[in-house]
Amino acid sequence: MKYLIVLADGMADWPVAELGGKTLLQHAATPHMDWLASHGRSGMLKTVPDGFHPGSEVANSSILGYDQHLVYQGRGPLEAASIGVELQPDDLAMRCNLVCIEGDLLKNHSCGRLETEEARVLIQYLDEKLGSPQVHFYTGVQYRHLLVLRGGDKRLLCTPPHDIPLHPFRPNLPKAACAEAEETARTLNRLIADSQELLADHPLNKRRMAEGKDPANSIWPWGGGYRPQMVPLTQRFSQIRRGAVITAVDLIRGIGRYAGLRVIDVEGATGLYDTNYEGKAQAALEALRTDDFVYLHVEASDEAGHDGSVPLKLRTIHDLDSRLLAPLLEGLQQTGEPVAVALLPDHPTPCAHRTHTAEPVPFCIWYPGIEPDAVQTFDEVACQAGAYGTLQGDEFIRLFIQ
Secondary structure: OEEEEEEEOOEEOOOEHHHOOEOHHHHOOOHHHHHHHHHOEEEEEEOOOOOOOOOHHHHHHHHOOOOHHHHOOOHHHHHHHHHOOOOOOOEEEEEEEEEEEEOOEEEEOOOOOOOHHHHHHHHHHHHHHHOEOOEEEEEEEOOEEEEEEEOOOOOEEOOOHHHOOOEEOHHHOOEEOOHHHHHHHHHHHHHHHHHHHHHHOOHHHHHHHHOOOOOOOEEEEEEEEOOOOOOOHHHHOOOOOOEEEEOOOHHHHHHHHHOOOEEEOOOOOOOOOOOOHHHHHHHHHHHHHHOOEEEEEEOHHHHHHHHOOHHHHHHHHHHHHHHHHHHHHHHHHHOOOOEEEEEEOOOEOOOOOOOOOOOOEEEEEEOOOOOOOOOOOOOOOHHHHOOOOEEEOOHHHHHHHO
16 A cells, blocks of 8 residues: 545635635535545544644644654744755754735735745845854745754744734744843844845845835744754654655655655646646656655645635635546556545635634545545535544554554
């Protein structure tokens, strides 16, 4: 048996009044998701342990069975692993968004879809002007980048920028959680202020504004931590001798690398609604020829939820069903070796809330010969009646693999 997890980031949602009180999954036409649910077995999964923020770094590594009390270090170290930055023991690695500030408000967390090549110009410029032996900026993907502080203290209160769209940014600037972290907090606030001064008049931002686009006019560091200690999946499960992760998101690449998975890049994979669904499906089918385990991550629904757009999120759900699951299931029928398939979100990203929440998410598991339960559709309500009940911790990954 081989194993494929299809992770639809942020796909779960709340009931929507204009959809007749249904969730987006209940409303959308998803015949391939429903096929998996009706021919497999379903349940609910608590992906965010009590006391943890419902970030994708927590939810995705929890799905893979990692105890957050032992491994959680924030997003920064995962971004570092993704882009190949080797952290020293005293390096504080922080996710560093390029954001758009408008007046006193944080207008958005993504600069209105900044392209990586544009971001590289700005991040290199910031590293030239603000970098030092203690401060380094590294280019990631789109608006997601990395800031490393040599000797930084991670005991900080940092608000994720996607939690505060259209909110005043100053009350949410980094703060020290203890006296020892005061110097680190001061450094971060100085870097933010300096970045705003430097980026305001940068030619690239002037061009973006002339084109009617949001400028990338500030950094926003958050999610700081040190290098985590994660035991590779190949050492935890004898069934997994070789595995792969497919994603357009640095964070998930980093989790995959620490989990001992090879990273597969797909041309045209953007992390947005226009991602290459078909290319990702083909990459997963090809990987399953040589690998025992594939983690196929699709970011599009999460970004649509952050945008608060019900029509766009519905589109991402339809596309995942018709453009990714359809060719995947067709391809799996042609393979000679049985493959177990799990489908689930990592967390809800409700359009009405525009950020992550911690409610349990629906999941289903199918493989040839499984005895189906009574669930007929894949959604937040139907899966509550599934045979697996509600799982948490490493119960899902152990159930799936073993």
